[in-house]
Amino acid sequence: MGLIVQKFGGSSVADAARVRNVASIIIDTYKQGNDVIAVVSAQGDTTDDLIEKAAELNPKASKREMDSLLSAGEQMSSALLAMAIEAEGYPVVSLLGWQAGFRTDNVYGSARIKTVQPERLKNEIGKGNIVIVAGFQGLNGFDDITTLGRGGSDTSAVAIAASLHADRCQIFTDVEGVYTADPRKVEGTKKLSEITYDEMLELATLGAQVLNNRSVEMAKKYNVEVEVLSSLKRVPGTIVKEVAKMEKMLIRGVTKDADVARISVIGVPNTPGIAFKLFSKLAAKNINVDIILQSVGRDDTKDITFTVAKANGELAVETIKGAFDLTDVVCDTNVAKVSVVGAGMETHPGTASKMFEALYEKDINIQMISTSEIKISVLIDLADADKAVAAVHNAFFPVD
Amino acid sequence: MGLIVQKFGGSSVADAARVRNVASIIIDTYKQGNDVIAVVSAQGDTTDDLIEKAAELNPKASKREMDSLLSAGEQMSSALLAMAIEAEGYPVVSLLGWQAGFRTDNVYGSARIKTVQPERLKNEIGKGNIVIVAGFQGLNGFDDITTLGRGGSDTSAVAIAASLHADRCQIFTDVEGVYTADPRKVEGTKKLSEITYDEMLELATLGAQVLNNRSVEMAKKYNVEVEVLSSLKRVPGTIVKEVAKMEKMLIRGVTKDADVARISVIGVPNTPGIAFKLFSKLAAKNINVDIILQSVGRDDTKDITFTVAKANGELAVETIKGAFDLTDVVCDTNVAKVSVVGAGMETHPGTASKMFEALYEKDINIQMISTSEIKISVLIDLADADKAVAAVHNAFFPVD
Numbered sequence: 001m002g003l004i005v006q007k008f009g010g011s012s013v014a015d016a017a018r019v020r021n022v023a024s025i026i027i028d029t030y031k032q033g034n035d036v037i038a039v040v041s042a043q044g045d046t047t048d049d050l051i052e053k054a055a056e057l058n059p060k061a062s063k064r065e066m067d068s069l070l071s072a073g074e075q076m077s078s079a080l081l082a083m084a085i086e087a088e089g090y091p092v093v094s095l096l097g098w099q100a101g102f103r104t105d106n107v108y109g110s111a112r113i114k115t116v117q118p119e120r121l122k123n124e125i126g127k128g129n130i131v132i133v134a135g136f137q138g139l140n141g142f143d144d145i146t147t148l149g150r151g152g153s154d155t156s157a158v159a160i161a162a163s164l165h166a167d168r169c170q171i172f173t174d175v176e177g178v179y180t181a182d183p184r185k186v187e188g189t190k191k192l193s194e195i196t197y198d199e200m201l202e203l204a205t206l207g208a209q210v211l212n213n214r215s216v217e218m219a220k221k222y223n224v225e226v227e228v229l230s231s232l233k234r235v236p237g238t239i240v241k242e243v244a245k246m247e248k249m250l251i252r253g254v255t256k257d258a259d260v261a262r263i264s265v266i267g268v269p270n271t272p273g274i275a276f277k278l279f280s281k282l283a284a285k286n287i288n289v290d291i292i293l294q295s296v297g298r299d300d301t302k303d304i305t306f307t308v309a310k311a312n313g314e315l316a317v318e319t320i321k322g323a324f325d326l327t328d329v330v331c332d333t334n335v336a337k338v339s340v341v342g343a344g345m346e347t348h349p350g351t352a353s354k355m356f357e358a359l360y361e362k363d364i365n366i367q368m369i370s371t372s373e374i375k376i377s378v379l380i381d382l383a384d385a386d387k388a389v390a391a392v393h394n395a396f397f398p399v400d
Numbered sequence: 401m402g403l404i405v406q407k408f409g410g411s412s413v414a415d416a417a418r419v420r421n422v423a424s425i426i427i428d429t430y431k432q433g434n435d436v437i438a439v440v441s442a443q444g445d446t447t448d449d450l451i452e453k454a455a456e457l458n459p460k461a462s463k464r465e466m467d468s469l470l471s472a473g474e475q476m477s478s479a480l481l482a483m484a485i486e487a488e489g490y491p492v493v494s495l496l497g498w499q500a501g502f503r504t505d506n507v508y509g510s511a512r513i514k515t516v517q518p519e520r521l522k523n524e525i526g527k528g529n530i531v532i533v534a535g536f537q538g539l540n541g542f543d544d545i546t547t548l549g550r551g552g553s554d555t556s557a558v559a560i561a562a563s564l565h566a567d568r569c570q571i572f573t574d575v576e577g578v579y580t581a582d583p584r585k586v587e588g589t590k591k592l593s594e595i596t597y598d599e600m601l602e603l604a605t606l607g608a609q610v611l612n613n614r615s616v617e618m619a620k621k622y623n624v625e626v627e628v629l630s631s632l633k634r635v636p637g638t639i640v641k642e643v644a645k646m647e648k649m650l651i652r653g654v655t656k657d658a659d660v661a662r663i664s665v666i667g668v669p670n671t672p673g674i675a676f677k678l679f680s681k682l683a684a685k686n687i688n689v690d691i692i693l694q695s696v697g698r699d700d701t702k703d704i705t706f707t708v709a710k711a712n713g714e715l716a717v718e719t720i721k722g723a724f725d726l727t728d729v730v731c732d733t734n735v736a737k738v739s740v741v742g743a744g745m746e747t748h749p750g751t752a753s754k755m756f757e758a759l760y761e762k763d764i765n766i767q768m769i770s771t772s773e774i775k776i777s778v779l780i781d782l783a784d785a786d787k788a789v790a791a792v793h794n795a796f797f798p799v800d
Contacts, residue, residue, distance in 0.1 A: 016453075016456045016457055019457060020457070050476065053416075053476075053480060054479075054480065054483055056416045057416055057419060057420070057480055057483045057484045057487060058483040058484060058486055058487035060486075060487075061483040061486060061487075062482075062483070062486055064493070065479045065482045065483050065486065065494060066479070066483075068475060068478070068479040068482075068494055068496070069475070069476055069479035069480065069483075071475070072472040072475040072476045072479075075468060075469070075471070075472040075475065076450065076453075076469055076472045078468070079454075079465045079466070079468040079469035079472075080453060080454065080457055080469065082462075082465045082468075083454055083457045083458040083461040083462070083465050083466075083469075084457045084458060086458055086460075086461060086462055086465065087457060087458035087460075087461075093464070094465055094468055096468070096545075099543060099544070120543070143499060143520070144499075145496075
């Protein structure tokens with residue numbers, strides 16, 4: 001009994017049968033005595049289809065027009081979902097982002113939510129209505145439609161939950177929750193019943209892709225309890241909240257990120273401030289740097305190695321070659337980052353050695369290492385990545 | 401040099417090539433030094449496809465949700481058209497109905513425009529922008545999206561033209577203008593260069609289907625000069641305005657309307673007020689009655705014959721049978737109405753006889769006759785309709 005915000009992604013409402021399934025989940029929640037606000041994404045491939053249509057007319061279409069175009073996707077899915085609930089005889093109303101009170105900054109294509117004005121939502125809930133909200137969209141200071149960027153519907157849902165102090169925010173996906181590793185690729189994975197925001201953030205960044213990162217940050221900031229669960233199988237999912245029971249679990253999961261390029265800069269002059277200059281040039285080009293390794297090289301030079309997203313690899317090389325008198329700058333994309341994540345490792349110094357041992361036993365060479373309080377990442381050969389995830393996962397979660 | 405409002409229907413923007421064609425029409429108008437506001441319908445079959453999707457989930461979906469769903473069609477087409485204009489390097493912005501200031505009553509599905517608040521439109525025009533407006537839609541007093549009903553984009557365009565005192569409102573279609581008869585079916589038809597609002601109204605009602613009737617009524621009320629022209633062939637169209645030059649033309653056109661059913665009520669008691677009672681019963685069921693013929697029948701009874709839209713035929717029969725003790729009520733749908741329209745006939749008493757002569761020569765029997773100041777209609781056998789139109793057209797516009 002309370003206010004539940006639910007979010008359903010594009011695949012959950014891809015066709016009429018799935019829309020009906022989502023309607024039944026919402027109705028069941030409502031019948032249990034809850035107020036329900038459901039945020040919905042565009043159906044299936046709608047967004048991609050619209051992007052394609054736009055590209056045919058104008059490959060460089062303005063983001064303002066793209067936002068007006070793309071927001072139609074959620075407009076259609078939210079109305080259709082409302083109709084499916086009407087068909088079952090329950091009171092329902094669909095609201096567009098601007099009707100639901102979403103006010104954003106003026107950055108078309110990836111707007112940030114400034115506020116969710118809750119009047120209309122409260123009003124509809126007060127009337128006993130189930131409320132369907134078109135996700136991913138808002139209104140900016142020019143009274144123009146903006147979109148929150150890919151995965152933005154997660155953020156829409158968390159923002160409503162924060163604004164209305166909902167009792168829970170349920171993110172429905174096509175997986176049953178957050179696992180200790182990708183269950184499609186690794187044997188013996190376990191579904192986590194709970195996880196902290198920070199752990200979820202590390203997992204999301206590293207490629208688990210269950211929850212949009214911005215939504216987790218927002219949930220953490222406003223202390224919104226988030227549940228990740230399946231829209232197809234009605235079983236409890238994974239709850240993301242501030243203080244999760246530790247369950248005596250050292251780590252929460254093992255992840256693989258293949259979207260990584262390693263840049264090696266050989267023969268950097270061994271002068272003060274050189275690293276600062278190098279990385280500020282990259283920052284000026286909006287290139288995000290992840291792991292950094294600096295070694296003393298030959299003579300008066302040193303080598304700097306770092307990783308960036310694959311798409312930024314060539315740009316990073318050009319940027320450095322252009323800014324410095326360096327020719328030996330190499331980009332290697334045949335690498336992957338494998339990580340273990342878990343708040344428990346803070347108090348368990350053995351985590352790193354356990355991970356390295358598992359990799360050693362499989363004869364996998366570690367190129368770089370990066371650690372945070374709740375994460376250990378290693379950079380290895382791309383060809384070894386899946387084998388590495390399985391080995392590390394088995395070390396921490398032995399298959400029974 | 402002035403403000404031109406243009407309207408493009410769904411077939412005019414059905415695919416990328418047609419969107420580009422429309423973009424070039426708009427740009428040409430803009431390049432001639434005009435301010436341009438272009439109202440656009442949903443692409444091709446979008447609206448029908450959305451109606452089908454809705455029906456699959458809920459055949460009795462609320463009109464509120466239908467309006468939110470359907471208005472996405474124009475949202476997409478207006479953004480896409482704006483992108484096509486951007487691609488050519490011209491300043492443009494697309495506006496949804498509510499952004500363009502359309503405020504309507506609360507009748508979902510067929511809302512009436514209460515006002516067009518012109519601030520945003522004026523503001524965008526002031527910045528030098530071409531403005532694309534999503535037709536067919538507005539916002540009601542609940543801040544909910546409404547649609548104006550089928551053909552509503554014509555009305556959107558005329559309303560903007562009226563609100564901003566535009567110099568002309570151009571309605572682009574797939575025909576080159578208003579013809580003296582349907583050029584696909586009758587030989588030797590002529591395109592009219594001018595026509596009055598009243599004549600256009602008669603032609604529209606009778607089935608010419610070039611311009612939505614509500615838009616013509618609104619154009620007449622606010623004295624908006626409307627031009628009907630082709631989006632595919634760049635030639636002058638037909639101008640609809642208050643005082644058209646008569647061009648020494650007796651009539652403007654010959655039309656056929658096959659969407660008609662004739663109801664015969666035999667043996668109605670010959671008592672005062674019976675006709676009033678009968679037609680008020682039909683009005684209560686929202687059945688519009690067109691031609692009415694009352695004859696003295698046998699004994700103390702009379703016969704009443706009238707026409708209604710085909711879809712209302714059976715309902716009219718049931719209504720009368722249910723309300724009165726009458727069993728001999730017959731519906732005949734094998735009829736058609738053929739009409740000649742023209743303000744010139746007021747002063748030319750020979751029009752009717754010329755029309756009847758043409759029908760007589762082709763051996764076509766006239767079942768009913770109805771006349772107004774600018775129109776003569778006859779009800780005939782459906783099978784004779786096309787032959788009748790050709791014969792009457794040839795009488796007034798002899799093929800050279």
